[in-house]
């Protein structure tokens with residue numbers, strides 16, 4: 001019986017003993033009575049041998065891991081000792097629970113492991129039968145251990161920002177990670193230039209010189225920052241952001257075209273509205289040979305013909321579509337020359353002002369976009385993935401009020417239990 005309970009609860013300390021009939025059910029909660037005692041020879045206070053005697057017990061209710069869906073508490077009777085030499089008293093100790101603590105170490109570890117997922121603190125609290133404040137305390141304690149300020153920088157970095165709590169001074173917070181191992185290096189509360197400078201001056205100049213590439217979106221202060229603080233770093237504009245900017249303008253242009261014919265040609269309006277996805281598809285993937293029935297079209301047709309027909313109705317949309325598709329194709333093919341030629345040729349075509357603005361920005365960042373083609377394995381993908389997780393975390397908890405707690409949770413999610421294997425694999429991938 002005793003050993004069964006020990007196995008069931010996974011208690012390894014042999015000084016804890018269970019008697020028969022020690023499990024009691026009170027209000028759907030399991031109370032398991034046990035005693036902790038062992039012989040003591042040396043006094044903890046005066047270090048003298050002999051003279052230590054048993055001196056009664058002290059009971060404490062320790063929150064333990066849930067068993068078969070029921071909350072489980074250990075009613076632990078701890079042995080008290082008295083030293084006849086110095087008169088001091090002390091209590092028996094166990095690795096099951098920390099000193100002066102009523103929550104078992106196993107529960108704390110369970111809380112930390114649940115906190116590495118995007119579940120809310122309230123949910124974790126109800127699952128482990130502790131209060132929300134306990135969860136917060138445990139999360140903070142675990143995060144404190146891994147929150148040590150990094151002193152070294154990886155060779156390849158990704159920069160990005162995310163919307164954190166309302167108490168943050170700048171609108172956005174700044175996050176940066178290793179582009180190879182996908183590990184978050186650190187989070188900075190404010191993404192404005194002076195705050196970032198202050199943050200990065202913590203690293204020595206030698207350390208900053210080691211950074212070879214930095215992947216960023218098209219946010220001008222980052223470029224200023226990198227030029228000043230990272231003398232050897234190559235700036236890479238993230239390809240996802242280039243495609244995103246192009247697609248956004250194409251969509252805007254299509255909607256403008258829609259609104260022009262809204263009251264004149266309702267059928268055309270509906271067609272432009274319904275087949276929005278076909279415009280964003282890669283041109284290669286459009287179908288020209290197989291004919292099918294399409295709603296809003298009278299005869300059999302295919303996706304390629306639908307796009308061609310709609311483009312022929314609007315000159316500006318046609319030009320915009322051409323430029324966007326060509327630029328995206330050159331990105332796919334990793335052909336910087338084609339990208340630049342398309343960029344130059346586009347300047348004397350009739351395009352929407354929005355796309356013209358985007359192309360102007362591209363021309364401005366021309367030298368950095370070239371790097372995008374050169375280092376095609378380095379993208380902001382890993383950090384965008386982390387950002388998505390941050391968003392889910394915030395949504396699950398219905399928002400965070402305290403920036404520090406929020407940062408701790410993000411660090412726990414991204415850093416605790418990072419397997420060495422994954423790190424190795426990604427490194428190999430990168431070298432190949």
Ligand SMILES: [Zn+2]
Pocket residue numbers: 043044045046047048083084085086087088
């Ligand atoms: Zn003593």
